[in-house]
Amino acid sequence: MAANPDIIQNTLLAYLSEHVLAEGVTITPETDLPSLDVDSVTIVEMAMHLEERLGIEIPVNLLTPEHTRTVSAFAAHAVQHGKPLR
Amino acid sequence: MASAGQPLTGADHFHLLIDRQMRQKGLPGNISRIHLRLAPSADLMALAEMLEQNPTLNRVAHLRLHHRWPALPKWIGTSADSPDIFIHRDLPEEMFQSKVLNGPVGATTVPVRIDLCAWNDGSKHLVVSMHHALFDHRGMTLFLQSLATGQSDGQLFIRSQRRPWRSEAMDALHGMFSALGSAGWNLATLAPKHLRPTEAALHREISFSIEDSGRMDLAAQQHGAGPGRSAFYMAVVLVALRELLESRGERPPYFWFPVPHNMRRKGANGHLIGNELAFLFFKIGREALFTVPQAVAAIQMQLNTQIRKGSLGHQAALQRVFRRVPFWMMNAMVGLTTGGRVSSLAFSDLGEERNPLQEFLGVPVQGMAHIPPVPCPPGLSVVFKREAGQLRLIVAYLPQALADEECATLMGRIRVLLLTPRTTKGEQPLKLTSSRSGC
Numbered sequence: 019m020a021a022n023p024d025i026i027q028n029t030l031l032a033y034l035s036e037h038v039l040a041e042g043v044t045i046t047p048e049t050d051l052p053s054l055d056v057d058s059v060t061i062v063e064m065a066m067h068l069e070e071r072l073g074i075e076i077p078v079n080l081l082t083p084e085h086t087r088t089v090s091a092f093a094a095h096a097v098q099h100g101k102p103l104r
Numbered sequence: 105m106a107s108a109g110q111p112l113t114g115a116d117h118f119h120l121l122i123d124r125q126m127r128q129k130g131l132p133g134n135i136s137r138i139h140l141r142l143a144p145s146a147d148l149m150a151l152a153e154m155l156e157q158n159p160t161l162n163r164v165a166h167l168r169l170h171h172r173w174p175a176l177p178k179w180i181g182t183s184a185d186s187p188d189i190f191i192h193r194d195l196p197e198e199m200f201q202s203k204v205l206n207g208p209v210g211a212t213t214v215p216v217r218i219d220l221c222a223w224n225d226g227s228k229h230l231v232v233s234m235h236h237a238l239f240d241h242r243g244m245t246l247f248l249q250s251l252a253t254g255q256s257d258g259q260l261f262i263r264s265q266r267r268p269w270r271s272e273a274m275d276a277l278h279g280m281f282s283a284l285g286s287a288g289w290n291l292a293t294l295a296p297k298h299l300r301p302t303e304a305a306l307h308r309e310i311s312f313s314i315e316d317s318g319r320m321d322l323a324a325q326q327h328g329a330g331p332g333r334s335a336f337y338m339a340v341v342l343v344a345l346r347e348l349l350e351s352r353g354e355r356p357p358y359f360w361f362p363v364p365h366n367m368r369r370k371g372a373n374g375h376l377i378g379n380e381l382a383f384l385f386f387k388i389g390r391e392a393l394f395t396v397p398q399a400v401a402a403i404q405m406q407l408n409t410q411i412r413k414g415s416l417g418h419q420a421a422l423q424r425v426f427r428r429v430p431f432w433m434m435n436a437m438v439g440l441t442t443g444g445r446v447s448s449l450a451f452s453d454l455g456e457e458r459n460p461l462q463e464f465l466g467v468p469v470q471g472m473a474h475i476p477p478v479p480c481p482p483g484l485s486v487v488f489k490r491e492a493g494q495l496r497l498i499v500a501y502l503p504q505a506l507a508d509e510e511c512a513t514l515m516g517r518i519r520v521l522l523l524t525p526r527t528t529k530g531e532q533p534l535k536l537t538s539s540r541s542g543c
Contacts, residue, residue: 043371054371057455058332059384062411079404081331083321 021074021100026093033067047090061086074100109170109178110261114423115379117177119237121434122479129301129480134236135209138248140464141471142228148220152189154465155218160256161187169211176427188217194224206304209233236477240379241454242368247376252464262378272421279422282415283385289443292349292356295483295505305478307500308511317495319523326526327400334453337488339399344517346393348510358389359448365416382420384410396521446481454489476500
């Protein structure tokens with residue numbers, strides 16, 4: 019399956035709103051995630067969620083703080099490095 | 105707080121268990137302290153008077169643990185006297201260590217205390233001592249801010265959530281087997297068998313420059329630590345501990361330890377009182393601890409596996425269920441599954457504090473140190489935290505588990521490993537000939 023950046027982005031935004039962020043906290047694709055205290059364990063959980071939901075495997079050890087600064091950066095990394103789950 | 109009291113969270117209760125073990129060994133308890141170095145112009149009496157009026161301090165200082173098994177343990181409000189605020193004048197530095205940094209705080213007595221000190225060299229200090237069953241790190245930060253500004257806003261207690269008992273029980277069972285089931289009796293420890301501390305815990309701290317902290321970030325990435333740095337910090341500490349144990353002629357087969365993870369919802373201050381934590385458990389074999397890249401890879405693999413399995417949720421459920429279990433039974437379970445060793449070390453990465461405290465009630469703050477509790481066993485606590493881009497490493501220890509010279513060697517080695525970029529040969533062992541007295 020070709021990775022669609024919009025679908026990845028929306029999937030991540032929905033995951034963060036539902037499972038990670040406090041009530042009333044709004045998020046956009048360009049929101050700075052470290053300023054919301056989104057930590058590395060949450061980033062790994064986001065990668066696992068993409069795997070489960072969209073069947074895209076992301077090499078977590080290749081992620082850098084730049085790739086995970088915003089949802090849009092994460093989605094771009096997923097498009098570039100994500101592979102369909104075997 | 106409901107009139108019937110505020111139930112402790114599962115993580116609060118877990119901290120009470122650690123507190124109990126520490127007190128049984130004659131230590132002050134599971135207490136975190138924050139030490140502020142204040143400007144020498146600070147008027148300690150005026151600060152004490154302002155603090156005495158602080159509404160948050162008064163509410164917290166009047167809480168007491170009420171525990172009548174099989175009911176859930178609770179915090180209840182009491183009508184106690186003024187909060188415990190002590191002023192010490194002309195205090196020698198060594199007395200500060202033994203008297204203030206080991207001052208008692210208790211869940212059933214007074215859960216917080218404040219010491220205002222004038223050392224005999226003219227410097228002024230403030231220490232806030234907090235029982236860990238009340239606060240997680242975020243809660244401590246919020247409490248300190250509330251003391252520093254004199255303002256209290258936000259939610260006092262965590263909101264309780266009810267879960268269906270069947271899924272809670274299943275998750276707890278998963279948590280118990282995956283955590284305690286992996287421990288075993290041969291885990292590495294610095295502590296001697298039947299450790300009974302005769303001296304107070306000590307602590308040392310290294311504060312790295314922004315430039316060095318940046319070099320460490322780069323090294324973390326080169327070593328494959330992924331989006332965070334915790335795996336790199338853990339790997340470095342474990343490699344250095346393996347070397348230290350080998351210098352003692354010991355070759356334990358593996359390290360086993362829990363790592364707390366902040367389970368609070370992100371992006372808001374949240375509540376003041378109530379630990380909202382779950383633990384990930386790592387069992388890293390000696391064979392994975394000869395190089396930092398090997399160790400990072402082993403840690404990353406276990407981290408990913410645990411997240412995939414939903415271990416954090418299982419551990420949180422286990423902690424909640426354990427609130428119904430008497431302490432002696434929990435002690436026995438942990439003791440039996442670990443051969444009485446409990447853990448190889450206590451490790452935390454507290455993350456980044458972007459706005460470190462600059463003033464305390466109008467007095468400039470010249471420095472801040474976080475002094476973690478030292479669970480016994482294992483008698484060793486390693487904490488990483490960042491403040492405005494600067495990494496800090498804190499090692500707190502019992503002298504019977506780690507000698508002073510060994511601590512200096514350990515911290516020097518950690519420093520070297522943190523600053524060593526990955527070699528192009530990847531899996532080649534890092535050279536061990538670097539200076540061992542770098543701290």
